Amino acid sequence: SQKIEQNSEALNIQEGKTATLTCNYTNYSPAYLQWYRQDPGRGPVFLLLIRENEKEKRKERLKVTFDTTLKQSLFHITASQPADSATYLCAPLGAGSYQLTFGKGTKLSVIP
C-alpha cells in the first residue's frame, strides 16, 4: 500500500536559519507533489505544487525539490521566522487522481 513518511514529527530551529523538511513515499509514482501548511485548529493552506518533470520550484522564501528516483521531496524555508511555526504536510498526487493522501506532517517551531 502507499506510504508517505515525513522525516520527523517535530523540528526546532533558530530564527534566521533554513528549515529543511523531508517527505518520502513508497509504492507510489505521483505526478505531482503538494505541500500545505496547517496551523492549530485550522484547515491546511496550499503552499506549493511541483510536477514530476520539475526538479525545483521556488516561491519567495520557499523552495521545493522533487526526486522521483529517490522518491523524495524536500521543502526548504530560508531565513525562517517565528511566524513560520506550523505543521507542514506533504501530499503526493497521481496523474489522474483528485484525492490527496497526506503524510502525518512535521511540526516546525522557529525559536526567536
Added chain:
Amino acid sequence: DTGVSQDPRHKITKRGQNVTFRCDPISEHNRLYWYRQTLGQGPEFLTYFQNEAQLEKSRLLSDRFSAERPKGSFSTLEIQRTEQGDSAMYLCASSSWDRGNREQYFGPGTRLTVT
C-alpha cells in the same frame, strides 16, 4: 469571495445521535472534497464531488456516513448513529478543475466530539 466555509465549527453530540455538517465551497469551484483528521495525523480522504456527482468514496466512509451536493453548490455530510471513534475534525475543500488546477482550498473544519 470569502473562501470555503463550514458550519458548525464545533459540534458535541452523544453517542447514537445523528449529526449533519455543511460546507460552502468557493463559488466557481466545481470539485468538492471531504476529509477527516484526527489528532497527530494528516487529513484522510473521505469522498469527493464533481458538480453534483459523487465520483469517489473512501472505504473509510462506512454506511453510517452519507454526503450530498445538491445542484452542485453546497455539500452536506451526515453521520448517523455516531460512535466515539467518529470524533475528529471534518474538513471540506474545493478546487477548480479548469486549467488543470490541482491545489485544494480548505475550510476551517468542523470539530466533532462524540461523548
